[in-house]
Amino acid sequence: MDELLSWLRLQKGGVGTHAEFRERALGLRTREPQHAAAARLLADLAGRLADAYDEERFPTDMAQHALARLTALVQKVVHANSAGAAAQLAVLNEIGVAELV
Amino acid sequence: MTDSRIGDGIARLLFTAGAVHVSRTEPFTLAAGWASPVYVDCRMLIGEPRARRAVTELAAEYMASAFPAGSLDAIAGAETAGIPFAAWLADQTGLKLRYVRKRPLGIGRNAQVEGGTVEGLRVLLMDDLTTDSGSKLAFARGLRSAGATVEHVMSIFYHDAFPGAHERLRAAGLALHPLATWEHVLRAATPDLLAPDDRATVEQFLHDPVAWSTRHGGRATPTFPPLSAAHRRLRRLQSGEQ
Numbered sequence: 001m002d003e004l005l006s007w008l009r010l011q012k013g014g015v016g017t018h019a020e021f022r023e024r025a026l027g028l029r030t031r032e033p034q035h036a037a038a039a040r041l042l043a044d045l046a047g048r049l050a051d052a053y054d055e056e057r058f059p060t061d062m063a064q065h066a067l068a069r070l071t072a073l074v075q076k077v078v079h080a081n082s083a084g085a086a087a088q089l090a091v092l093n094e095i096g097v098a099e100l101v
Numbered sequence: 102m103t104d105s106r107i108g109d110g111i112a113r114l115l116f117t118a119g120a121v122h123v124s125r126t127e128p129f130t131l132a133a134g135w136a137s138p139v140y141v142d143c144r145m146l147i148g149e150p151r152a153r154r155a156v157t158e159l160a161a162e163y164m165a166s167a168f169p170a171g172s173l174d175a176i177a178g179a180e181t182a183g184i185p186f187a188a189w190l191a192d193q194t195g196l197k198l199r200y201v202r203k204r205p206l207g208i209g210r211n212a213q214v215e216g217g218t219v220e221g222l223r224v225l226l227m228d229d230l231t232t233d234s235g236s237k238l239a240f241a242r243g244l245r246s247a248g249a250t251v252e253h254v255m256s257i258f259y260h261d262a263f264p265g266a267h268e269r270l271r272a273a274g275l276a277l278h279p280l281a282t283w284e285h286v287l288r289a290a291t292p293d294l295l296a297p298d299d300r301a302t303v304e305q306f307l308h309d310p311v312a313w314s315t316r317h318g319g320r321a322t323p324t325f326p327p328l329s330a331a332h333r334r335l336r337r338l339q340s341g342e343q
Contacts, residue, residue, distance in 0.1 A: 012130070012320040013130060013134060014132045014133050014135070014319075014320070015130075015132040016132040016134065016236075019132075054132070055142075055181060055182055055229075058129055059124075059129060059130070060127065060128040060129065060130045060318050061127065064130075064318060
């Protein structure tokens, strides 16, 4: 998850970022099974945006907002690693109801 | 190489269909992260019978001049917008039609290519738009994994502003065949089709797209995937090095 966060921080947030994030997050499920649930939810979240805005107009303000929101959520997952199960569950639930735009 | 007459024709159709959008105040972020004041929506060509017939005829004309007769077996439309164009072009040229998904679904048959097998077929990949070519590489990979020979990509419009698309495709053994580029669009852009202020914005952007993107919060540098050993060897051979 740390690696995914580092990669995301280098991106500019085009639709391609979200499509690739989906693939990377899905791949993470087998490499870091302790993050499988978070990775699945994050992949769905970014993937929904990639599907919705692929081939569509994607204003830069919206792209920057979506990238910042996704980065913040991944960061919360990383921080919740050292917290208890309740905190981790809270983050999962937050991602479960989140949208990036 | 794009034929000027065909390119000009496509550009006029894009304007007539309302496919060229310029925003002087709010830039768009393209798929690869570049910021741009322009967005071209080739799907606007789909709706009107006259426009889609004209595009299909121009594309077929291009194919007749670019590809020797009998050198292709099928046209594969790229999900989503490439599919209708591929279907009309396959009808017009009498070639087989397939379509290729952006990615396999991951469940069920997990197929990326639909419409029948492509095993052993020489396939032209057809899409509406090319920017940095990233999605074309993924489509070609999917077709090749299913057994197709893919060497050519046709695109209604090529957003030929940012560096790297041709190089990336070449490195993957693909030649890009755009029907129209910015050169054609600007040539077709009479003041009634493109307001002078919008034209100035586009010209300013095209003068240095990377700098424009950087200034407007988009990507600043092109990135290329590392070349494989085979590609490096091929480049050395092409440049005459040992």
